[in-house]
Amino acid sequence: MTTYAENVPLSPVPNDDGIDAAVAAARRVVNxxxxxxxxxxxxxxxxxxxxDRIADQLEEHAPERRERFVGMWAGRPRHDPVTGPENALAPPLHLHGLPDGSVTGTVTLGLPYQGPPGCVHGGISALLLDHALGVANSWGPGPDGMTGTLSVRYHRTTPLFEELTIRARQESSEGRRIRTTGEILAHGEVCVSADGIFVAKHVARPVADEGGR
Amino acid sequence: MTTYAENVPLSPVPNDDGIDAAVAAARRVVNxxxxxxxxxxxxxxxxxxxxDRIADQLEEHAPERRERFVGMWAGRPRHDPVTGPENALAPPLHLHGLPDGSVTGTVTLGLPYQGPPGCVHGGISALLLDHALGVANSWGPGPDGMTGTLSVRYHRTTPLFEELTIRARQESSEGRRIRTTGEILAHGEVCVSADGIFVAKHVARPVADEGGR
Known part of the structure; x- marks a missing residue:
């Protein structure tokens, strides 16, 4: 039986300088x-x-796509659009692993994530949940993998500008088939829930010899 | 019976100057x-x-949140995270309405939208499809509304850096219940498909008298 330490950070932790600081400032600009x-x-x-001048400056110093591609997958990824400190699209959400095998995190979303007036876009909720379910698979007792099907149910609108709680857990795994569920809550009420079937397979990480894809 | 003009742009069209140009440049920075x-x-x-200096400058000139909130919902929204010219999170996707009542658009996604190595994040595909299904409801013969449930099926990985086609259509509506489907294709093959049940109801747009939030 797997044992878990208490409340383990599962999302990459942002630094206060270097690229993470530039990305945090880019998020401020987008907002x-x-x-x-x-x-x-x-x-x-x-x-x-x-x-445009800043983009020019960054592009001037950027490695070739292939080289960057290998680099970004060499360690723990920091670039995803939900938790990535290097991705200005990410709110970012910080997820923690709990001793019971589930994961949780809180996030407050602003105008860039709006769907209906004052509410989180339904597709953004699906994005956050798909990612959280994936992280729950890597923390949970069974294998992790790629999304096969994701069913998202919208119970009530999800508010912008208020603290949301995201929870997810691996329910079961049988061979390569994994079932994982999760939900987004506001004020203790479930706004959105998700039920996913994942398949225990992975796209190979790019390595230097073989090139980027 | 509703008749349709041919290939009608349904997404807000970006301008080459003003805020749209600044947002386009912000997208370059994020990337x-x-x-x-x-x-x-x-x-x-x-x-x-x-x-940070640019963000300060923008914040200095920003209206109160409440005022902005009313303004952004006064006309045709230009701020959503999928098609919005004022939202740097949006790729942006441009959708068109076809004479058969369906909607379609093409988009090529870069590194900010990555999930598995070289592939679009499954949650990003869900985001694009949820939005496209919503636009299909506004173009289709029946009512439009808000997402009730969204089921997304991942048939194969969706490539980054290659042109994707998004399609969606309203299948049926019965009272307030609407069924809408869509898919993302690469090289003519379906990578992701979605089946949504929408409910014909809406969050009221904020108006000046009542305030935004």
């Missing part, structure tokens, strides 16, 4: 652009030019 | 940060400072 809107008095042409 | 990675020789501290 501030949405808050500003088309009627903002901010000098948008200057801002566009400044952002 | 370039991921391509650069932690080992990049780019001056990350300077870049973090420059991005």
């Amino acid at each position: 501030a652009l949405l808050h500003a809107g088309a009627d903002s008095a901010a000098p948008m042409s200057d801002i566009a030019r400044d952002l | 370039a940060l991921l391509h650069a990675g932690a080992d990049s020789a780019a001056p990350m501290s300077d870049i973090a400072r420059d991005l």
